[in-house]
Amino acid sequence: MTLDKILVLLGGAGAIAFIVWFFWLVKKEGARAVLTSSGYQEAMILVKGGYTPDVIRVEAGTPVRLKFRREETSGCSEMVMFPDFQKSASLPEGEVVNIELMPKIKGTYEFQCQMGMLRGRVIAE
Amino acid sequence: MATHVQEGSISEVRFGIRGMYCASCALQVEASLKQTPGVVEATVNPALNDAVVLFDTAVANHDALHEAVRKAGYRVAGNERDETEDPPRLSDEDREYRSLMRKWWFGAAVGIFTMVFSYPWLLPYLRDMLPRGSEQLRYLWMAMGVLSLAVLAYSGSQFFTGMWASLRNRRANMHTLIAFGTSIAWIYSTIAVLFPQIFPEAAMTEVYYDVTVVVTALVVLGLAMEIRAKGRTSEAIKKLIGLQAKTARVLRGGQEVDIPVEEVAVGDLIIVRPGEKIPVDGVIVTGSSAVDESMITGESIPVEKSHGDEVIGATINKTGSFRFEATKVGKDTALANIIRMVQDAQATKVPIQRIVDVVSGYFTPAVIILAIVGFVVWYLVGPAPALTYALVVAVTTLIIACPCALGMATPMSLTTGIGLGAQHGILIRGGGALQRAKELRTIVLDKTGTITYGKPALTDVLVVNGFIEDEALRLAAAVERTSEHPLAEAIVNGARERGLAPSDPRDFRAIPGHGVAGAVDGHTVLLGNLKLMRERGVEVAGLEDASRALADEGKTPMYLAVDGTAAGLVAAADTVKPDSVVAIAALREMGIEVVMITGDNARTANAIARQVGVGRVLADVLPQDKADEVRKLQLEGKIVGMVGDGINDAPALAQSDVGFAIGTGTDVAIEASDITLIKGSLRGVVTAIQISRATMRNVYQNLFGAFIYNSVGIPIALGLLYPFFGILLSPILAAAAMSFSSVTVISNANRLKGFTPAVSAA
Secondary structure, three states, rough: OOOOHHHHHHHHHHHHHEEEEEHHHHHOOEOOOOOOOOOEEEEEEEOOOEEEOOEEEEEEOEEEEEEEEOOOOOOOHHHEEEEHHOOEOOOOOOOEEEEEEEOOOOOEEEEEEOOOOEEEEEEEO | OOOOOOOOEEEEEEEEEEOOOHHHHHHHHHHHHHOOOOHHHHHHHOOOOOOEEEEEOOOOOOOHHHHEEEEEEEEEEEEEHHHHOOOOOOOHHHHHHHHHHHHHHHHHHHHHHHHHHHHHOOOOHHHOOOOOOOOHHHHHHHHHHHHHHHHHHOOOOOHHHHHHHHHHHHOOHHHHHHHHHHHHHHHHHHHHOOOHHHOOHHHHHHHHHHHHHHHHHHHHHHHHHHHHHHOOOOEEEHHHHOOOOOOOEEEEEEEEEEHHHHHHHHOOOEEEOOOEOOOOOEEEEEOOEEEEEEHHOOOOEEEOOOOOEEOOOOEOOOOOOEEEEEEEEHHHOOOOOHHHHHHHHHOOOOHHHHHHHHHHHHHHHHHHHHHHHHHHHHEEEEEEOOHHHHHHHHHHHHOOOHHHHHHHHHHHHHHHHHHHHHHOEEEEEEEHHHHHHHHHHEEEEEHHHHHHHEEEEEEEEEOOOOOOHHHHHHHHHHHHHOOOOOHHHHHHHHHOOOOOOOOOOOEEEOOOEEEEEEEEEEEEEOOOOOHHHHHOOOOOOOHHHHHHHHHHHHHHHHHEEOOOOOEEEEEEEEEEOOOHHHHHHHHOOOEEEEEEEOOOOOOHHHHHHHHHHOOOEOOOOOOHHHHHHHHHHOOOOOOOEEEEEEOOOOOHHHHHHHHEEEEEOOOOOOOOOOOOOOOOOOOOHHHHHHHEEEEEEEHHHHHHHHHHHHHHHHHHHHOOHHHHHOOOOOOHHHHHHHHHHHHHHHHHHHHHHOOOOOOOOO
16 A cells, blocks of 8 residues: 555544544533523524524523624525424525524523524533 | 596505616606506616506506507516516526526546546547547647536536535535545546656556546536426425415595405405405405305305305306405415414424434445445455556445435425325325324224214104195294304205295294294294194194104104194204215225214214214214224224314314314314314325325335445445455446436325325216
8 A cells, every 4th residue: 555545534534533422422511592681591502604602501480582683685594483483484585583582491592593503402400 | 457447436555666777777667657648657666676657447457558668678577477577587596596507518528538548548439539548638638637626626516516515514424425536536646647657557647537527427417407307396385385375455434446365464455356366364244256266265156155154265256256355365365374383294204213313323424435445345355557547446336325315205295195195175284194194093083073074954854644845844934034054044045045035033932852843934833743633633643754764764754734634754964974875985995994083973873874884983982082992993903093183173283193174165173183184075094094004105215226226326336246256336327327317216205296086076
């Protein structure tokens, strides 16, 4: 085996290891929703190619208000859906859309775009 | 539409004006309006872009006012008939489509150029002009490099911003794959052009700018087509929103005022003329008409409405004019509820989607890993030039994989299916209900109110001793006129339907457990059961057999005696809705067992069951035991659907696998059920199950297609066929296949809209 082949092999193995680590092994911290005077835990989510942040940590039993702001025209992200809460909202570009949830039980609640390409989670603790 | 107005009254109208950008524009409009004959006062507000005009309805009308605005060079907005004159406002969707199409044309134009000059030696004339390895060709390729970078930056911008955003969240999606694929091809080509000396073989210094450009262009075109197709998927909800009336003619301060529907308040008196849309929900105060409610209930025959009847917003008034009081406006109207419910339902998941979610969570990174594996393997053991092959394989693999098709497979069908239901007056609560409805093997039908109308109607009049049928009925109805018993109402209504006018009874007496007695037109009239006749010494021997026969048919017979002589029998019964027989037959044809549940005695229940063709009857079931009966059926291993009117049947509806609430008009008991049939017909159950079956079939087709596509496409892209058949895919073909696959999934979901219910309104 020539040197270049060995290098490609090692490089490939390294790249795969990196991908496994990058996508699957790193645990996401996520953003914590802040309790405001309105009694809601609020968090702002930017919708642009994905949800930023895409993991929102909240306290179970306290109402949550997520403020979505979509800053792209891509049709993919025009709807956000919370299947566990049977809620959905369309996100007009540049507008802040509030979604209110009440996660009564501790757990992970997913949200996503209509096609499920973009995903995020609300973790109630 | 001519404005129908009272002669000589002053009316106020408010309408929006488009095209005004300054205060001086407003003055022009105002002046033009004031010059119109009949206009008393006109005020144009440039901030609100609207005009308030007081005018004499005998001289001027709305058309004249609108004409005055047009003459001043502006347009009237907010009025239905003028909407066509406004330039169509571009929705987000349209803007995105246009922007994608511009990106596509740019990519396509550059694409043709790069395709031709990437392989000039394949073309007769260029072969001589730009020989392989020549300096001119290298310079041309450098120019191509710059142009294709422009394509990446403009046409492919969303892939890179999408990739960046998703990587920041440690996620990967289609954007990641396309951005990786196209940029790898571009970087490799650029290195090959700028530093050809670092490659050991000349064959390795070919460029792949065409891959970069054409893949970008094709995927962008695919996205544009997706937007168009997706727009059609959610058409149902747009149609529902479009049903909403724009204006209402409200009575305020004794004057008729046209106001935007958003400004209508509860308690407003609204005037509706023939052919107009009813703006909000309410109750008719004066007037009567036939109302076409098909857009809400799916019922094609107009419904007669008069004083005290409820009207639903967005339905169309057909024949007469009436005034009604608004009871629900804005977010509370039936239409707004339906829209919200459909939207919420579309946000749910079909249970099978949960599995797909798990798969697609791993899918994209897995594809990147496969592409790396492909690269390494081809580099190590592939034919020469190994680097070229390895590169093409990796890029093709990245591009052909289509996580979109997988992700869209079920949501697209679900959205279409739930929308389809809404169009047929069927509100499906979510993906779960939709999936379970397909699996139903047993349907339990509540008798009263579901199979039947739920209130007795006159069925038979039988006369003896020379009495005339109509006269006997007239007397019976007269004596019952003041009674409040439901059977009495049936007899009185039955008499009225035959055109009889029962007179008022004197000395009316209700004898509990027996019947009623009274004097009508000088005759002593008795109406009641056998006991009553015996106590009063009326000879009814000849009627007893007939009475028993009627009772066997599930009817309630009553004896009629006039002046101490038996006159005949009057019978009333809860009657079967005409649709029930058809619907039950259709359910049985679909292989579904139909069970009838009722609190009535077995004799009455069986009589109805025979009429409608139900095989299995659960009679004498107390309301609180209905849920238990459903549970028992479930214990037989059956997936059980329950159909009820949603109020006393709530526990049974909740116990069943799929609860169908039959509501009529606005009284939809949405909460208790999985599926709500707005129109009170059992046909809806059949249609709902058919929609469920069609939608789930569509979901499986899509999932199967997406799964097969990826599991065949990726191995081919990796070159698994190469050792046997010498087949290797070009990245450009991969891009075409990828775009095609996601468009196919959406188009297949759109196919659902061609669904027509087997038992439609016949």
